[in-house]
């Protein structure tokens with residue numbers, strides 16, 4: 001419970017989404033200065049360094065740094081040092097959620113502006129003032145809340161369309177949790193992630209609801225369009241849902257059991273090959289069972305996951321559904337969850353996770 005009435009809402013300074021926007025990066029960074037430190041995902045490093053070098057004239061001082069793969073304390077400090085070496089006026093993060101989180105954290109430590117350019121619509125992290133920190137081995141460790149949200153979130157839909165479809169689907173998995181986690185936080189009156197934590201605004205709740213409605217009505221068609229290389233308006237809508245609606249939604253209303261169970265899943269290394277949003281999608285199904293939501297809603301959510309190809313069982317996440325594994329997930333999840341509107345026990349989580357996986361199995365066989 002929060003013992004204050006003050007409402008809080010946060011968002012990036014600007015959000016820009018459209019084809020070819022990354023080709024204008026120099027125009028966007030020039031507003032802050034000529035010294036630019038750019039952290040780039042390792043898989044895209046070679047291609048993007050070439051592309052960006054063509055944009056920057058010689059009077060710019062641009063430092064390109066290849067991301068190491070984990071948003072760990074060591075990796076954040078390594079990039080921070082590289083940016084400090086050129087007295088960067090602005091930091092740019094280009095890549096997936098972990099790359100962007102590391103760029104945000106480095107900018108926050110240096111107190112300089114940051115431009116965030118996601119290369120896939122795979123998580124809702126880009127717009128937030130938050131960085132999730134992992135160990136070097138990929139185990140979820142902590143999160144930082146920075147003083148400010150990114151100055152600009154720049155989404156180039158041409159680049160998003162080139163990413164594997166599985167990332168686009170994973171983004172829908174992350175976005176699937178947003179509204180249900182918002183409702184849990186509303187019921188428990190838990191503080192959101194704005195600054196030191198405030199009561200959610202009506203806008204935060206409305207955005208979260210729109211996020212879920214957009215996924216359910218447009219998600220499958222968008223996935224088919226992406227598979228066929230067609231960047232339709234429905235695809236733009238889902239990109240906006242995955243990045244902007246889910247991002248503003250979770251930050252301004254809070255996370256709950258779905259993300260807590262995701263954190264639990266990361267304790268098992270078998271789940272490492274699976275994306276954040278894939279684990280969150282399964283966590284969402286667990287949360288609905290934990291909260292005893294209606295069977296119609298459960299059907300709708302599991303049906304959506306199956307239609308777009310999101311995991312609905314532990315096995316779908318590479319995990320054998322034995323007692324020992326489920327106990328590990330439940331134990332770690334229990335520590336991570338503080339926002340459900342009832343007293344939570346490890347046994348309740350164990351049962352919800354087991355039941356979710358069994359229902360998922362039955363629906364797949366049906």
Ligand SMILES: [Zn+2]
Nearest residue numbers: 123124174280
């Ligand atoms: Zn998430």
